[in-house]
Amino acid sequence: MGEAISFYFLASILTVLSIAVVTVQKPVVAVALLVFNLFFLAGVYALLGAHFIAVIQVIIYAGAILVLFMFVIMILNPDMDLKETGDKGKKFILFSAVSVGFLFFSFKMFEQMAPLTKEDIVSEILEDNTYEIGLQLFEDYIWPFELASLLILLGIVSAILISRKPSQNKSV
Amino acid sequence: MDLFYFELMAAVVKMCVILAMALQLPPIMVWIERRAGAFMQRRKGPNRVGLFKWRLWGLLQSLVDTIKLIFKEESVPEDADKVFFHLAPVLSLIPALLALSALSFGNYIILFDHEIPLQLINLNVGFLFILGISGMGIYGIVLAGWASSNKFSLLGSLRASAQMVSYEIPMGLSLIPIVLIYNSLELGSIVEAQANTWQWGIFLAPISFFIFLITMFAETNRAPFDLAESESELIAGFHTEFGSSKFALFYLAEYVNMFTLATLCSILFFGGWQVPFIPHLKLIELLGSHNLASFIGFVTLLLKSAFFMWLYVWVRWTLPRFRYDQLMKLGWKFLIPLSLGNVFVTSLILMM
Amino acid sequence: MSPYLPILLIILIALVIGGAMSALAHFCGPRNQTAAKKEPFECGVPNSSRREKMSVKFYLTSILFILFDIETVFLYLWARVFKTLGWFGVAEIFVFLLILVVGYVYVLRSKALDWD
Numbered sequence: 001m002g003e004a005i006s007f008y009f010l011a012s013i014l015t016v017l018s019i020a021v022v023t024v025q026k027p028v029v030a031v032a033l034l035v036f037n038l039f040f041l042a043g044v045y046a047l048l049g050a051h052f053i054a055v056i057q058v059i060i061y062a063g064a065i066l067v068l069f070m071f072v073i074m075i076l077n078p079d080m081d082l083k084e085t086g087d088k089g090k091k092f093i094l095f096s097a098v099s100v101g102f103l104f105f106s107f108k109m110f111e112q113m114a115p116l117t118k119e120d121i122v123s124e125i126l127e128d129n130t131y132e133i134g135l136q137l138f139e140d141y142i143w144p145f146e147l148a149s150l151l152i153l154l155g156i157v158s159a160i161l162i163s164r165k166p167s168q169n170k171s172v
Numbered sequence: 173m174d175l176f177y178f179e180l181m182a183a184v185v186k187m188c189v190i191l192a193m194a195l196q197l198p199p200i201m202v203w204i205e206r207r208a209g210a211f212m213q214r215r216k217g218p219n220r221v222g223l224f225k226w227r228l229w230g231l232l233q234s235l236v237d238t239i240k241l242i243f244k245e246e247s248v249p250e251d252a253d254k255v256f257f258h259l260a261p262v263l264s265l266i267p268a269l270l271a272l273s274a275l276s277f278g279n280y281i282i283l284f285d286h287e288i289p290l291q292l293i294n295l296n297v298g299f300l301f302i303l304g305i306s307g308m309g310i311y312g313i314v315l316a317g318w319a320s321s322n323k324f325s326l327l328g329s330l331r332a333s334a335q336m337v338s339y340e341i342p343m344g345l346s347l348i349p350i351v352l353i354y355n356s357l358e359l360g361s362i363v364e365a366q367a368n369t370w371q372w373g374i375f376l377a378p379i380s381f382f383i384f385l386i387t388m389f390a391e392t393n394r395a396p397f398d399l400a401e402s403e404s405e406l407i408a409g410f411h412t413e414f415g416s417s418k419f420a421l422f423y424l425a426e427y428v429n430m431f432t433l434a435t436l437c438s439i440l441f442f443g444g445w446q447v448p449f450i451p452h453l454k455l456i457e458l459l460g461s462h463n464l465a466s467f468i469g470f471v472t473l474l475l476k477s478a479f480f481m482w483l484y485v486w487v488r489w490t491l492p493r494f495r496y497d498q499l500m501k502l503g504w505k506f507l508i509p510l511s512l513g514n515v516f517v518t519s520l521i522l523m524m
Numbered sequence: 525m526s527p528y529l530p531i532l533l534i535i536l537i538a539l540v541i542g543g544a545m546s547a548l549a550h551f552c553g554p555r556n557q558t559a560a561k562k563e564p565f566e567c568g569v570p571n572s573s574r575r576e577k578m579s580v581k582f583y584l585t586s587i588l589f590i591l592f593d594i595e596t597v598f599l600y601l602w603a604r605v606f607k608t609l610g611w612f613g614v615a616e617i618f619v620f621l622l623i624l625v626v627g628y629v630y631v632l633r634s635k636a637l638d639w640d
Contacts, residue, residue, distance in 0.1 A: 006526075028318055032256065035311055046528050055297045055304050056597055063307030064593045067337055068586040070314050074330060075583055128296055130357060134605035138613055145616070148598070149623040152591045156627035159587040160636045163580050183530050191537065242545075245553045262542030269538050270531060292530045300600060334582050337589040344596040351603035417549035421542055497639035500585075504637045508592070508628070512621060515599060519606065519614050 003047060008107070010043045015106070016099045023095060027073045031066060038062040052129035178286060186292045190273050197427040198420070199234035205485050206233075212489045244416035249321055252413065256319035261414065261421035264312025268428040270305045275435050276359035278445045278470040279452060281463045290470060291360065298357030302436060303344055306391070309429065310336055313410050316422070320413035328409030331399050331496065338503040339390035339397075345511035346383035349518040350440050353377060363444035367451035373441035379514045381441045383507055388433045388480075390503070392426060395488040399496050434480035435473065442476050445469030584636055595624055 017037040024030050038061045045054035137145055203218065207229070210217025218233035248257055270293070278290035295301050310333045317329020351357060353376050354365040366372050374381050390397040411422050438444060446452055447468060456465040494502070602609075602617050609616075631637060 006528075026253075028315075029253075029256070032311065032315060035308075039308070043528070051295055051297050052300075055295070055300045059300070059304035059307060059597060060590070060593060063304055063310070064337070064586075064590040067310055067314075067333065068583070068590060070311070071330065071333075071582050071586045074314070074318060074326065075580065130297055130300075130601065130604045134601040135608065137601055138605055138609055138616060142616060145598070146619055146623075149595075149620045152595060153623055153627040155591045156588065156631060159584060159591075160631060160634050163584045163636070164634070180529070183533065187530065187533055187537065191541075242548050243552050243554075244549065245555060246546075246549050247557070258546060262539060265542055266535055266538040269534050273530065273534055292534075293527060295527050330582050334585045337586055341589065341592045341596060344593070345599065348596075348599050348603045351600065352606050355604075355607050357600070357604060416553055417545035421545055500637060500639050504588075505632065512625070516618070516621065519617070522606075523611060523614055 006047055007044070010040050010047070011106070012103055013040050014044070015103050019095065019099050019102065023091075028070070031069045031073060034069070035062050035066050038066065050129065052133055175286075178284070182283075182286075182288045183292060186288075186290070187273065190269070190292060194269060194272060194424065194428045194431075197431055198423050199238060201427050201430075201481065201485075202237065202423075203231060203234045204482075205488070208482075208485045209489045238420065241416055241420045246416045246418070247413075249413050251321045253319040253321070256315045257413075258418075260312050260316035260319055261418045261425070262312075263315060264309055264425040265421055265428075267305045267307075267309040267312070268425040268432065271302045271432045272428050272435075274299075274302050274305070275432065276363060276439060276444065277435075277473060279360075279462075279466045281466045283463075289360065290466060294358075294360070296358065298362075299347070299359055299436065299440075300357060302432070303340070303347075306429065306432070307336075307340055309425070312425065316414065317410040320410075322413055325410050325412045328412070332393055332410055335393065335397065335399060335499060335503075336391055338500060339387045339507070342383050342503065342507035342511045343387035343391060345508070345515060346380045346387065347440065348515045349377040349380045352515075352518055352522055359439050359444070363439060363446060364452070366443040366446055367453065369443065369446075369449050372443045377441070377514075377518065379510070380518075381437075383511050383514070384437060384441070386502075386507065388437060389484070389487065390499070392430045392433060392484075394430065394484055396491040396494050397499060398493060399499055430484055431477060431481065434484070435477040437480055438473060438476035444476075445473045447472050579639075581637075581639055588631065588637075591627075595620075 014037060017033050017040070021030050021033045021037060024033065038057060042054040042057040042062070045051075045057055207217045207219075209215075217230065219227060219230040221230055221233040221236050222228045223232060248254065273292040274295070276289070276291040276294075280287045280289040282288070293301070313329050313332050313336075315329075317325040317327075317332075320326075350362065350373055353373070354362045356362055356365070389395075393399075411419060414422060445466075447455055450458070452465065452469060455468065456462055459465050459468070598620065599617070602613060606613055
C-alpha cells in the first residue's frame with residue numbers, strides 16, 4: 001500500500017516535471033527542472049530496492065551531467081533576449097490539461113495491467129546492492145568494465161579536442 | 173504500539189534534534205569566528221551585547237544579528253528571475269540538511285525494548301549518499317548567481333561550482349582507502365571497526381586524511397579557498413544580491429555543510445563516537461548502561477567535530493586566499509594524482 | 525518504515541524553514557524600493573547586462589568532472605568487493621586506472637587545465 005502511494009506520488013511529480021522541462025522557454029529553468037526530475041527518478045529506483053543505482057543516479061546524472069548542462073547554458077547565455085511569449089493563462093491551462101490527461105491515461109493503463117509486485121521486477125531484493133553489483137561487474141563483466149575505461153578515455157580526448165582553440169592546432 | 177508509528181515518532185524526534193543542531197550552528201559559529209578573529213588580530217571583537225548587566229562575552233551578538241537580518245529590507249533586483257531568486261537559498265539548504273541527517277551520530281539506544289540507531293537516514297549505500305547529496309548543493313549556488321542577473325554573481329557562482337566539482341573528485345577518491353580498509357560503506361560499521369584507537373583512519377590512511385582535509389575546505393568554499401566570494405574581485409560572489417533572510421539561509425547552509433564534513437571527517441578518520449582508548453563495548457561494560465554509553469559517544473563525536481569547526485576558523489584567520497589558477501592547479505594536478513596513487517598503494521599494502 | 529521517508533520529511537522541513545524565513549523578512553522588513561535599489565549591485569561600475577561570455581574552461585572542467593566522477597564510482601564498487609576479489613581485482617583496477625592515466629596525462633599535456 002505504502003509502495004503504491006509512493007509510486008503514484010513520484011510518478012505524478014515526474015510526469016508534470018517532464019512535461020514542464022520541454023515546455024518552459026528559458027533553458028536554465030528547463031535544466032533546473034530536469035535536475036528535480038532526475039532526483040525524483042532516483043526515488044523510483046530506490047522504491048524498486050535498487051539503492052545503489054538510485055545513489056549513482058544522483059551522483060552522476062543529477063550531480064555531474066546536469067552541472068555540465070548548466071555550465072554550457074550559462075557560458076552561452078542564450079536566453080537573454082527571450083521574453084515569455086503568448087498568453088500566460090492559456091498556456092497554463094494547456095499545460096495542466098496535458099499533464100492531467102497524461103496522468104489519467106497512464107494510471108488507467110497501469111490499472112489494466114496485471115498488478116506488479118516488487119518481487120516481479122526485482123527477482124530478489126538484495127540487502128547489499130553495492131556488494132552484489134560489484135561482484136557481478138568484476139567477475140562476470142570484466143571486459144565491458146575495461147571497455148568502459150576506454151570509453152572514458154575517448155570522452156576525455158574528445159572534450160579537449162572540442163574546446164581547443166583553433167590556433168593551437170599547429171603547436172599540438 | 174504499532175512499530176511503524178513508533179519508528180516514525182523516533183524519526184521525528186531525531187529530526188528535531190538534527191534541526192536544533194543545524195539552526196544553532198550559524199549563530200554560535202559566527203560569534204566564535206568573530207571572537208577568534210579579534211583574538212588573533214589583537215582586537216576586542218563583539219563583546220558588548222549581553223543581557224541586563226551580564227555581558228556573556230558578547231555571546232548574544234549573534235542573536236541580535238539574526239533579528240537584525242530578519243528586520244532588514246528585502247531587495248530583489250528588477251530583472252532577476254523571481255522564482256529562482258526565492259528558491260535558490262532553499263535549494264542550497266535542502267542538500268545540506270539531507271547530508272547532515274545521513275551521519276551516524278552514535279550507537280543505537282534502547283527505548284521501550286526497541287533499538288533506535290542514532291542516525292536519521294540509514295541507507296545501505298552508506299556515505300555514498302552523503303557524497304551524492306552534497307554534490308546537489310551546487311545547484312543552489314549556480315541558480316542563485318544566475319537568478320540575480322548580476323555578472324559578478326554569475327561569475328562568482330560559476331567559480332564556486334567549478335571549484336566544488338573539481339574538489340569533489342579528490343574527496344571521493346580519498347575515501348576509497350577507507351572502504352578498502354574497513355570493507356564497508358556504512359558509517360556505523362566503519363566506526364565499530366575503529367574500536368581500537370590505533371585502528372583509526374588517521375593512522376591507517378594518513379594520506380587520505382590529508383587530502384580529505386584540503387578538500388573539506390574547498391568543498392565548503394571556505395578560506396583559503398573562498399574564491400567564490402573573494403570580495404576584492406567579485407563584491408560578494410554569488411550572494412551579492414541576497415539580503416535579509418535569504419542571506420541568512422545561505423549562511424545556514426554553509427555552516428551546516430561545514431559541520432557535516434567536519435563530522436564526516438571525525439567519523440571516518442577519528443573513530444567517530446568511539447571514546448579514545450576505551451572501545452565502545454568496554455564503555456558499555458564500565459557504565460553498565462547502553463544508553464549512557466551511546467550518549468557519551470555522541471558527546472565525544474560532537475567534541476571531535478567541534479575541533480574541526482575550530483580548525484575552519486583557525487585556518488580562515490591564518491592563511492591568505494588562493495588565486496583561482498593556483499586553486500585549479502592544486503586540485504587537478506596535485507590532489508587527483510596523489511589520491512589515485514594513494515588508492516593504488518593502499519590496495520597493494522593491504523594485499524601484502 | 526522505509527529508510528527513504530526521513531528524506532521526504534527533511535525536504536519538507538527545509539522548504540518550511542525557507543518559506544518561514546522569507547515570509548518573516550517579507551512582513552517584518554521595511555519596504556521602500558527605489559530605482560537604484562533595483563539595479564544590479566556593481567560597485568559603481570556602469571550598469572551592464574549579464575550578457576557576458578564566460579571562459580570555456582568552465583565547460584572543460586565540468587566535462588572532465590563527469591568522466592572522473594564515473595571513474596570514482598567504479599572505484600567505489602571495486603573497493604566494496606576488494607576483499608573478496610583479491611589480487612585479481614587489483615589487476616583489473618590496475619588496467620582500468622592505467623588507461624585513465626593515459627587520458628589524464630593527455631589532459632595535462634594539452635594544457636587544458638591551465639587557467640591563466
